[in-house]
Amino acid sequence: MIDATTGLRLVPHAVSMRRETDALYLTSDVPADPVAGRTLDWLHRWAAEAPDRVFLSERAGASWRDVTYAEALIYVRAIAAALIAREMGPETPIAILSGNSVDHALLSFGAQYAGVPTVPLAEQYSLIPEAHGRLTYVLGKVKPTMAFTDDAGRYAAALKLAQFDGMEVVATATEGASRDVTAFADLLATEVTDAVDARHETVGPDTVAKILFTSGSSSDPKGVLTTQKMMCANQAQMASVLPFLKDRPPRICDWLPWNHVFGGSHNFNMMLANCGTLVIDSGKPTKKAFADTVRNITERPGTLAFNVPVGFSMLVHEMRDNAALREAYFRDLDLIFYAGASLPQEVWTALEDMAREVRGRLPLMISSWGMTETAPATIMLHEPIGRSGVIGVPLPRTEIKLLPDDEMRCELRVKGPNIMPGYYNDPDKTAEALDDEGFLITGDAVRFVDDADPDRGLTFDGRVSEDFKLLTGTWVQAGKLRLDALERLHGLVQDVVICGHDRDAIGLFIIPRPDQVHGDNSSEGAVIDPTLQAEIEERMRDMARAATGSAKRISRAIILAEPPSLKDGEITDKGSLNTRKIITRRAELLERLYDNEDPALIRV
Structure with a gap:
């Protein structure tokens, strides 16, 4: 069909879902194109x-x-x-x-x-x-x-x-x-x-x-x-x-x-x-x-x-x-x-406004989900949706398996012709990557946009492996919380690291935007900048007021003086943060994050 918004020939989402014991299985109802041999x-x-x-x-x-x-x-x-x-x-x-x-x-x-x-x-x-x-x-x-x-x-x-x-x-x-x-x-x-x-x-x-x-x-x-x-x-x-x-x-x-x-x-x-x-x-x-x-x-x-x-x-x-x-x-x-x-909504909106100004209509704006192991696209948005954060529905010939928890957050597993046969010269890692039904264990989590309508698609909800428990036994969904923090602190920070494993509260390591740091007031690896600290504290208070429960309330932060190091493995070759390495390498700063008397601490 020709989509009225974009003027492009598109195929609407069409998904079938079945439930077996504790798992949901989703497939696409869209007919698949023929596949080239090479x-x-x-x-x-x-x-x-x-x-x-x-x-x-x-x-x-x-x-x-x-x-x-x-x-x-x-x-x-x-x-x-x-x-x-x-x-x-x-x-x-x-x-x-x-x-x-x-x-x-x-x-x-x-x-x-x-x-x-x-x-x-x-x-x-x-x-x-x-x-x-x-x-x-x-x-x-x-x-x-x-x-x-x-x-x-x-x-x-x-x-x-x-x-x-x-x-x-x-x-x-x-x-x-x-x-x-x-x-x-x-x-x-x-x-x-x-x-x-x-x-x-x-x-x-x-x-x-x-x-x-x-x-x-x-x-x-x-x-x-x-x-x-x-x-x-x-x-x-x-x-x-x-x-x-x-x-x-x-x-x-x-x-x-x-x-x-x-x-x-x-x-x-x-x-x-x-x-x-x-x-x-x-x-x-x-x-x-x-x-x-x-x-x-x-x-x-x-x-x-x-x-x-x-x-x-x-x-x-x-x-x-x-x-x-x-x-x-x-x-x-x-x-x-x-x-x-996830694309910040203000960037999405600005792109839409500029597109209308130049050509009078919108391009198709979409995202997808995939991994190196999946070639990569396995879940894709393929109809206009008007907002950021949605990764879409299964592509034809793929099947996704969802393992919901009590909050309907689902661990994601996938199967299809685009999935790898294995890792090079590593049979043990290959075996660990697949479950007993042959689905690739991705380690990612997703949610339905609308629990009653799978055609609305899925949103990415962080890495299962990044989640941790507070001392109270409460699970913290670190990936989702990181995205929320980045949205709230937009313009002040380059990135954040969620901390709190086996602690009584959630904290942040903040990697600031260089243009937001005023002067050179670092203290043993942390930035002491009253102007920036006050701005971050104000936004964190807004976040805390909107939080529902300790698993979503960030109560403290420290601004890192030293950016993540590629040499020390704090940045992957994809440019993403290696959060485990950052927290391990900066153990002293982690202790300061939970020291209520530290002058570098931002506390709400």
């Missing part, structure tokens, strides 16, 4: 049907480097030939050290064409010496045969690690290398023989395309085996409920890193599956790199916009005074999609 089947199709359409684009100095679908297929087959000539296959992975680039994309597809897994890694593993431990752990576990970087000089320090001894290193730029490297151009120059077609015929739905490592917030990173079937099924599932993706080729200008499933599988494959164009945004939602994002979007905006909430927040702030960016961003926009956290 990702590169899409590339073959579009190279034949739309050979001159730009598939990949990246900034190259003052201009842009564009690669069409026809060119991409030629390059991919040459790379596959180079890998086959090196006798590489399913047991000889390629580690990718650098971030998003056209050559990164071509190598990934060339490897998939030849059935060689890639292991894309976070840039900081290589670029930050303190993070080299993560790099050596992954390399030691996977033992790749080849490594790729876009700039051997920039990655020279990492490439000196012993784990690279005996490994072929391929680089786009070779100047300044700390060891012998192969030029990426040499792979592209490889002659394509009949062996390439013969090898590609051996690639099927169960072939591992890549190994994506989780962020390792509570243990060592786990390698998620990501198969062709997982990626192809997931694109078919999403196209089933968002049919407008097939009505015209989509376009994105996207920064989300490819070592994560959101950018590297969800967004990337959506462009390939639908004959779209992927403009690689060299910027990021950080103070240093955001100007590049503004420039890239202004020059090459998308029809779809994917981002995390902080990225949308920065865009809204910039677009208030940047008419050119605002016009470019909304001019042709069909979809705004956020993930990673």
